[in-house]
Amino acid sequence: LKLRLSEMRGLRGAFSFYRDRIERFDKDLKAFLQVLQSSAEETERSFPFSLKDNILALGTRTTCSSRILENYESPYDATVTCKLKESGGHLLGKTNLDEFAMGSSTENSAFFTSRNPWDLSRIPGGSSGGSAAAVAAGLTPFALGSDTGGSVRQPASMCGIVGFKPTYGLVSRYGLVAFASSLDQIGPMTRCVQDAADVMSIISGHDVKDSTTVKSSLSFNIDLKGEVKGLKMAVPEEMLDYRGLEDGVKASFMDAVEELKRAGAVIEKISIPSVKYAVATYYLIAPAEASSNLSRFDGIRFGPRHEATNYDELVSRNRDMGFGREVKRRILLGTFTLSAAYYDAYYRKALRTRKLMANELKAVLTEFDFILNPSSPVVAPVIGEISDPLSYYLMDIYTIPANVAGLPSISVPIAPVDGLPTGMLLTGRRFSDVKLLEAASFIEGFS
Ligand code: GLN
Helix, strand or coil, rough: CCCHHHHHHHCHHHHHHHHHHHHHHHHHHEEEEEEEECCHHHHCEEEEEEECCCCCCCECCCCCCCHHCCCCCCCCCCHHHHHHHCCCEEEEEEECCHHHHHHCCCCCCCCCCEEEECCCEEECCCCCCCHHHHCCCCCCCCEEEEECCCCHHHHHHHCCCCCCCCCCECCCCCCCCCCCCCCCCEEEEEHHHHHHHHHHHHHHHEEECCCCCCCCCCCCCCCCCCCCCCCCEEEEHHHHCCCCCCCCHHHHHHHHHHHHHHHHCCEEEEEHHHHHHHHHHHHHHHHHHHHHHHHCCCCCCCCCCCCCCCCHHHHHHHHHCCCCCHHHHHHHHHHHHCCCHHHHHHHHHHHHHHHHHHHHHHHHHHCCCCCEEEEECCCCEEEEEEECCHHHHHHHHCCCCHHHHCCCEEEEEEEEECCEEEEEEECCCCCCCCHHHHHHHHHHHHH
């Protein structure tokens, strides 16, 4: 299971190995929405990969775990899918998520909740929970997820794998069903940091089909050595003092900090006052963009069409039947904050807070190489245990700042708490992705 992708290409039997494991374990884990059929010839010289089901792959269904896209066939390949195929990848399956990537647990999937391989009564995290569970249980060598406010990194931390959100603009979003376009970024979910670098070397790069991608000279074609000596890292006190941080998670995080110090990293406690507004800022901006992005799902262009006597009734019935509760909540919230009467009070204010936070983070990251904090304040909750959405929103405090400021950020497993995985989150300045992976590959040795 620890093979590098480059070695897997020439390996016979990789597909039957993973299919066999899916057959045995996925009835309990429910990580996959769909496992694809393919012939032995098609897969012979290729490596398997899996995609979160909001990333398009030609000729397969892309549901976003939503009723409204239940029968939607992808008309083209996402750029990431295309690049993986071109470099010898073959799609193994599509993984479960919270509907339209809105959530932290996969409980918002319209189809079913995925389970955490470490304890089947618990969530795998989310929204890329299916991808995380599949990678952690060895049902796929790696998977892609999307991260708008933590959806690659939080499930990675809860399932004990590596989750990397690259600098905004390094990976094309063409063919990723948009949630909040200014925050969305596709990232690899892997069993080790080297795999994350290998996957990045395939999927990253400028794309004429996504004008927010950048032309960068970053190369992910690297053999990571895991060096942290002399690096300066900052631990924001607001993050450590957060009320919801579980004792066990904090202890595991502090142990990892001590270990980094012993290895020669210079670590200081600092303050980033604006992070206390991170959750509020995100939950204004993300629903605002979502309400606009999701307006295309009208049951006419996409999704099942229900009986109605006029146009308004048609669209509202289609949307009423097609969207789940959380998606509707966010559309309402977003439409409200974008409305003429409340735009200044909420949306514009959120944009200003976003700028403030980005500036504060930038200032810290001029002096320090990385910001460190736990990836999630809690270990994976039991399924159904958390019923109010706000409690889940608040748990995103550690991952959101990187999205708001477009920074690269990675979750790496550290010592588990009572047998449940936890992760350390490293966030760096824009385009310091390679340096971030280097440091992360040192930390993964701790677990
Ligand atoms: N948990 C966050 C939310 O519900 C993050 C989702 C994401 O990154 N896609 O919006």
